Amino acid sequence: MSTTIIETDPDAALLPERIRRFPFPFATDTYRYSANVEPATKTAPTEAGSWGAHLVDIDEHYLDELAERAKVLNRDPSRVNVLPHMRPAVWDALTTLLSSMADDYPDTMFFHREGNVCQWKNGLQNLEVEFTVGDDSSLPEGPLRFLGSQIQDDIILLDVREDTLWLDAGLVTFAADWSFGFDVGMNFLEIHHPVPRVKEERIISRAEQFLLRLQPGEQFRRTNWTMTIGRRMDTSTETYPEWGRDRSTIAEDPAMPEKLHLRVEVQHLIRLPHSGALLFLVRTHLLPLADIARVPAWREKMGNVLAELPDDMAEYKGIIRYRKAASDWLLAR
Structure with missing residues (x-):
């Protein structure tokens, strides 16, 4: 991410919050x-405003997106999917x-832990629950699905073994043209193998080494982007028949400016403090x-x-x- 100072447009205050x-x-x-x-929870200025002050961002789409996730x-x-050895990481x-959310949103969120009782x-x-850490039955649908009902982010958990990261647990409902079910059990390099240029430029191998060096409690973030037709959150490969054909017609659609969205993922990378697993949060924003x-x-x-994006990158992004x-x-x- 750029560290350049950005001058906010003087008319930005008149723009809607989204x-x-x-x-x-x-x-x-x-x-x-x-x-x-870059380090997480650092406010990032833009020409229109700013973003990034909180680890878990809650916005006007909170309830709608959680309802969509449930569907x-x-x-x-x-x-x-949670492989058995990842239960402590979950x-x-x-x-x-939950502790981070309570700290960031004290007017609406509260978390207290005494021993293993939370x-x-x-x-x-309008939710109040009590649960016991380690007892999956204390949350009716289990701890990972419960977490997915509280945050808008997709959740991926990476195990560390053999000096490699392995995707061994997660809850992913808003994938951007990939399949969580297909990738479960793969290692970090296998997951990113289809991305053009990254092998030659060693971007993925360097990223993995960075993640392996993270210390418990450290938190970082990055962004990624593509484009989506309509405000469709779930563009996984499983649902491609529902949205893939739109890619061939949107260029001629007079409503293209309203239908075609820039899709930005804010990805948080966290070394969990107790289990040592890597938590990878993916929050999707559409505009x-x-x-x-x-x-x-x-x-x-x-x-x-x-206009300048190389064809191989544009092809991979589906745009x-x-x-x-x-x-x-x-x-x-």
Whole structure:
């Protein structure tokens, strides 16, 4: 991520919160894969406002996105998977994140732990529960599914063994053109093998070494991006038949500026304090081109990024059939 000081547009205060809080990912007019890792919970300024002050971000879409997650899980329970040896890591993630939320949102969240007995209150859901760490039956659907009902992020847990990271647990309902079920049990390099350029540039191997060196309690973050047609959170490969055809028609659609969204993932990387596992949180943000264009600097940067992006990267992101139409529209404003 860029450390350049950003001058906020003087009209930004008039923009709606969804724009002012959006994690716009482009610092320049070009984009290439990079680790772009920085410490978590540091406010990141943009031309429209800022983002990133909290580990778990709660916004206006909180209840709607959790309701959508529940529908996905009821339709496809395979989106949750915990290999047996990862149970302690799941409990570690749950208590770590609930405690963080209570600290960041004291008006609506409360967490107290005495021994292994925990109390959790979520005022946004009118929820009060008591559970026992280590006792899966104390939470009706288990600790991981419960955590997924409290945060908007997808949750991935990586085990550390043989000097390698392994995807051995998670809850993923909002994947961007990949399959959590397919990747469970794979190691870090296998998961990222399809990404173009990263092998030659050793980005993934360097990222893995960085993660392996994290100390318990350390927290970092990075961003990633693609584009999505409609405000569709679940664009996993399992649901491709529902949305894949839209990629071939959106460029000619007069409503493209309202339908085509920049999709940004804020990915948090956390070494859990007790289990030592790596917690990988993926929070998805969507903003249509029509809103991007309301911030002049964003309109120009994104238009130039799309125009310059190499074809192999555009193909991998699934945007090659409409990226020119999107770029032309943004740069013509």
